[in-house]
Amino acid sequence: MTLLGASGSISSFKELAYVFTKEYTSYRTIKKNHDHLFNLCKKFDESLRDYIKRFKAEKAKIIGCDDQVASSAFKRGLPTECELYGDLTISPCQTLEEVFATAERYALWDDDRIAAKKAAKQADQLAEQASQRNGNNKDEGKRRSQPEGDTPATESYTKFTIPIHQILAQVRDMPWLKKPSPLKGNPAKKDTSRYCAFHEGHGHYTNDCFAWKRHLEELVRDGHGTEFIAMGSIQQIKDCDAVANEPPRKKSYGSTRF
Template sequence: MRKPDNSVGPFTPDVMNFKLPQRFTLPMTLTPYDELGDPKKFLKKFRTIMIVNGASDPILCRCFLNYLDGPALDWLCALPAGSISQFQELAKLFEDHFAGSAIYLHDSDYLNTIKQKQNESLKDYMTRFTKVAISIPDLHPEVHLHAIKSGFRPENFQETIAVAKPKTLAEFREKAKGQIDIEELRQARKSDKAYYRDDDKTQNSKRNFKITPRFDSYTQFNMKRENIIKEILNPKLIKPPRNAGTYQDTKNVDKSKYCAFHQKHGHTTDECVVAKDLL
């Protein structure tokens, strides 16, 4: 927290020259206000802490500086010199100036409106809930725990929590961590199954692959197509196709049949649709 410059300020001389009691200790149980949060709630907590410690009006004014930070401290230091003689005046200016900051923050009641969506993972739900929870100042752990539990869908984890009855956020997070690990493992298994199903479809498509002729009829030669293919393969006028393995299923092929063009077993050169199209 930045230390205020007390050499100048908005307080009247009687406030600035007031000396704190020698044994007065500044309570530091309140987080300094930096422009975020409800100013009314902050003033209420500040007054409560200071009154318990027997602070008078001049002490309230002098100590208020120590509970501001960032833009809020800059605002106070920028007030006209000698414009504040009572804490009530300072509190009114403070509340009016930062009134808009309260509308940007949720309170603890808002947490009860956050529910786990259909098909939303536990991890995503807790991440979304936590982002709101950490923005609520002084959120009580029991309120936090009750709200996050009430937002679960009625599924297995809700039953687990009902049986385990975690009493603290730490106990709850430990149970949630185990459930998140289980969900992620299940999702990984689903992904693996989907991958293998897609791979099986690819293999089946290869097995069912069948080349269709490009022409309705073919020229009748006075010699076998196999002999013609061999003649033009030898001087390397043509080359065997690189993707010969995809022509048909390579498993359980008929070894009694051989294609000179594909240089594979399973069909004859005369039956080869690719060779017919080529010739």
Template sequence: MRAGVTLRSYASRYWEIYNKISGDNERVVASTFRMGLPEDSELRESLTKKPSEGMWQLMGRIEEYKRLEDDRLQSKSKAPMMNRPRQTGFPFRPRGGLTIQKPTAQMGEVNVTFEEPVHRILDWIKHEPYFRWPNKMGGDPSRRNQNLYCIYHQDKGHTIEQCQVLKDHLGQLVKVGHLKDFVLDPGDRVVG
């Protein structure tokens, strides 16, 4: 975790990498997460004093410290984090393939291709005043795929790359001119 990087961002990147690596040793997962934290981190100190007993306990502890960090950041900026629901989930999935593709958002009859995966765009814009978090997903949660997690919805059922609600929101933001820096110029597209 580099200086200036939030715990939320570090944890998101960590789970993304974790999902790509095979193996299932929870001790190694907890240890490598802890070792990636700065030495003066309160979470690192907490995990050193009282190691987590399992993956879900580790994720719960990380979530507590992310909320604490969010509160501190909000207090420093003195600007409310608009439309932000309470964070309760993690971009963690039990073993399985993680596919990242160049997302395309529909805007009328025009397709927009982003230069970055949607999870990176989300990380960069989630605190912007024009960004909005979604409503809770509808339907019976037990009928959703419990092995897939959407960072945007902060719920299980699909991946962020499959999230049509996020793609629609990003498409709307492109349409009004907020995400010009993230859109791939049609002339730059690789055909193949």
């Protein structure tokens, strides 16, 4: 029996089934097994919370997925330097539910760190924009970037791997940190949109504070905080010491912590 016309006709149900299968094979959903979960890995720029959601979504596609296999696959997908990986290794969870509960707690910590980094980045961008605006007006820039009035704008400083306001936050309670002299001028006339954590007052940003920059240079010369110094600056310091025939610093470069 011919199902279609003479041109391109199908003469039997068997032939019809073959043509139908061939036509729609690409739309068939391929079932995934447990091993599929071991192909999942946390991406470098992916938050822990997003990795958890993605893993759960893939697990839901596997019918009858074994929880023990899923637990092993979830841990395998984490970077070995991840704190959660270490926790799951030292204190293994008994069930997949416990694994996800532990992961959610670490996700809260991860979310907080991401938010803090974002806030610090925004603060750095605002400080940089403000510094650029000040540079357009030399006289105004000099008044704002030199609150002490005794540091030349062309003075060079050591390059650090993190902004100097973040360094200050880490060493604020150290006994060797010197307190600066009070800011000069009328506090009522200060720009309250600019705050210096070193002086604990308004008028300029911490990253633009020459008093903090000078004191930080003194700390570096005394061997403090070398782990935050960029490698190129470390070599420059060594070269300068060699030319000046100065004795070695109190602490070795690249290994000292505040």
